[in-house]
Structures are given as C-alpha cells and as structure tokens.
Amino acid sequence: MKDVEIYTIDDKEYMLLNKITKNEDTYLYFSNVHEGNDFIIRKLDKEDNEYMIPLNDEDEVKKAILLLTNKQLEA
Amino acid sequence: MDKQTYEKMLKNSTQGKRQKSTSSSYLRVKKEHFKNAVITLCCFSAIIGAVTMTGINALRKAVDEAVQVGTSIEEFKKEAINENTHRTQDGQHYWYDYDSIGEHVKTDEDVYLLYRNLGTTQTNKVLETVDSYNSIENFLETHNFENTNDWTKTANKQIIMQNEIEQKQQEVNKMTEEHQLNSAQNENNNALGGK
Numbered sequence: 183m184k185d186v187e188i189y190t191i192d193d194k195e196y197m198l199l200n201k202i203t204k205n206e207d208t209y210l211y212f213s214n215v216h217e218g219n220d221f222i223i224r225k226l227d228k229e230d231n232e233y234m235i236p237l238n239d240e241d242e243v244k245k246a247i248l249l250l251t252n253k254q255l256e257a
Numbered sequence: 258m259d260k261q262t263y264e265k266m267l268k269n270s271t272q273g274k275r276q277k278s279t280s281s282s283y284l285r286v287k288k289e290h291f292k293n294a295v296i297t298l299c300c301f302s303a304i305i306g307a308v309t310m311t312g313i314n315a316l317r318k319a320v321d322e323a324v325q326v327g328t329s330i331e332e333f334k335k336e337a338i339n340e341n342t343h344r345t346q347d348g349q350h351y352w353y354d355y356d357s358i359g360e361h362v363k364t365d366e367d368v369y370l371l372y373r374n375l376g377t378t379q380t381n382k383v384l385e386t387v388d389s390y391n392s393i394e395n396f397l398e399t400h401n402f403e404n405t406n407d408w409t410k411t412a413n414k415q416i417i418m419q420n421e422i423e424q425k426q427q428e429v430n431k432m433t434e435e436h437q438l439n440s441a442q443n444e445n446n447n448a449l450g451g452k
Contacts, residue, residue, distance in 0.1 A: 184288050184328065185335075187280035192273055197284060199295050213294035215284065219262045221298055222269040226278055234278035237270050244305045246270075251299040251307070251316070254323040 188215065191222060202249050209246045210234060223247075262297070263304045292324045325420050326413045333370035337361035353379060359386035366419070368396055369412040372405075 186197040189212060196212035203209075207225055214220035223246045224234040237243050299320045302308045308316050341354040353375070362371055362383065368390055372380045377393055384390045393405070402408040 183285045184291050185283050185285055186291060188282045188284050189279075190281050191276070195281075197286065197291070197294070198280065199291070199298065210278070211295075211298060213298070215286075218294070218297075219265070220269070221262070221266040221294075222273075223266070224270070224273075224278075227275060232278060233275050235275045236273045239271060240267055243267055243270050244307070247298065247301045247305060248307055250295075251302045251320070254295065254299055254320045254327075255316075256323075 191224070194220070196220075196222060200250055200253070202246075202253055204249055209237075209249060211246075211250055260304060263301050266298075266301065288328060292321065292328070295324050296320050322413070322417050326416050329366075329416050330370055330373045333361075333367070334374045337367075337371070338374055353383070355383045356386050358383045362387050362390065365396075365400070366412065366415065368393075369408070369416075377405075 186199075189196050189198060189210075191212065195215045197215050199211040199213055201208065201210050206228065208231075210224045210226070212222045212224070214222075223237060223243060225237055225242075225246075227233040227235050237246065296317055300313060300317060302316065303313045337358055338353070341357040342351050343354065344350070345352055358371070362368060368380075368384070371383060372393060375383070381392045384392055384396075390396060396402075397404065397408060400408070402411065
C-alpha cells in the first residue's frame with residue numbers, strides 16, 4: 183500500500199502522482215481516485231506558489247508529459 | 258491508454274480555475290493502482306509522438322521498473338529517515354540522527370536505498386554507525402562495483418527482481434489457499450454424498 187496526497191479539483195478527488203520543477207515551472211500530476219482514465223496536470227502559479235493554475239496550451243501539456251516520462255526513466 | 262483519454266486529460270489540464278495548491282487529505286492506495294496511473298500518464302508520450310507506438314512496450318516496462326525502484330526509495334525514507342530527521346533549535350536547518358537511521362541498515366539493499374535518499378556524504382556518516390558496513394567507497398570496492406553508476410544499475414535490477422519474486426510468491430500462496438479450500442469443499446461434498 184502507498185500513502186498519497188488527495189486534492190479536490192473541480193469537485194473531484196485526485197491523487198498526486200508526482201511534482202516536478204524545471205526551469206522555474208513546477209508541474210503537478212494527478213489521477214482521479216475513482217476513475218482510472220481521468221488525469222489532470224496543473225502548475226504552480228509563479229506569482230504565488232500557494233496556488234495552482236491550468237496549463238497554457240497543448241504544447242505545455244506535451245512538455246509536462248515529457249518531463250514526467252524523462253524523470254521516471256532517469257530514476 | 259487511448260486517444261480519448263489523452264484528449265480528456267488535455268481538456269482537464271488546460272481548463273479550470275486557479276485554486277489553492279494544498280492537499281485536502283491523505284489516502285492509502287494499492288501500489289499497483291498508483292503505478293498504473295503513472296505508467297498511463299507517461300505512455301501519453303506515444304500519443305504526442307515523442308515515443309513511437311512500437312517503443313511503447315519498452316517505455317511501459319522502463320517506467321514500471323522506475324516506479325518500483327522509486328517506491329522502494331520512498332518507503333525507506335518513510336520508515337528509516339523521516340522519523341529520525343529533526344529540526345535544529347533555531348528551526349532553520351535539519352539534522353539526522355545517524356545512529357537511529359543506522360539501525361534500519363541491515364542489508365545491501367538498505368545501503369543502496371539510504372544512498373539514494375541521502376547522497377554520499379550523509380550516507381557515509383550513517384554507515385560509520387553500522388558494524389557491517391564502513392563507507393560507500395568501501396562498499397563499492399568489496400562488492401566489485403566500478404562506481405556508483407555501476408552500483409545503481411545492479412541495485413535497481415535487484416529491487417525489481419525481488420519485487421517479482423514477492424509477487425510470484427503471493428500468487429503461489431493464493432493458489433495454495435484456493436486449492437486447500439477446494440479440497441476441503443470436495444471432502445465435505447463427498448462426506449455429504451455418503452459413499
């Protein structure tokens with residue numbers, strides 16, 4: 183078993199899978215606790231790290247996925 | 258993992274509102290559940306064209322193994338290090354209780370997990386308190402590793418192999434239990450049949 187942090191996003195419960203910082207951007211990767219095919223990526227707001235915001239566009243989503251994949255492969 | 262799931266993730270990730278980045282609670286989940294979620298997310302790399310579809314199985318395997326190793330490192334941290342890490346009196350820094358951490362170092366795998374968590378300098382300070390180990394340099398020499406990269410590759414493989422053995426053992430135990438249950442039921446049925 184594994185302890186995970188739970189975040190409520192848009193009234194749904196997501197578990198935090200990973201948190202990666204690269205070039206001043208910090209991405210958070212989530213998976214829905216109850217639905218296996220529901221994922222979401224957020225990034226910390228640079229102006230206030232206590233908040234997270236949606237990614238800008240698909241290019242940034244792709245960048246975030248590559249960051250996660252590379253990090254996993256380097257482990 | 259399919260295009261539809263990717264599209265949904267893309268929409269989720271680029272829409273929504275700004276919100277507090279603090280967790281609301283903690284939950285205990287099955288390792289497999291967590292691992293599969295990370296693997297699925299990483300496998301979106303194939304959909305965005307960063308990995309060829311033919312390379313997806315290799316990627317899946319690599320990520321699966323990386324998650325296994327990462328989980329072991331994290332578990333060691335939780336069990337051996339977190340409770341033995343303390344704040345300095347001024348609250349500005351941390352210090353490690355090397356003796357207490359050292360009590361958790363009993364196998365070669367523990368040495369590796371310690372090293373992956375604390376790095377060379379702090380690991381050596383812990384190893385000074387452990388009778389069976391001396392230092393990372395000494396460990397590498399006595400185990401014939403050329404360097405820490407060489408050690409890392411071998412240790413990762415051992416963790417993965419150990420996990421596979423444990424998984425097989427669990428499957429065997431489950432089959433044995435089922436077999437015993439079936440045998441008991443058959444005996445009952447025979448007894449009720451009377452002859």
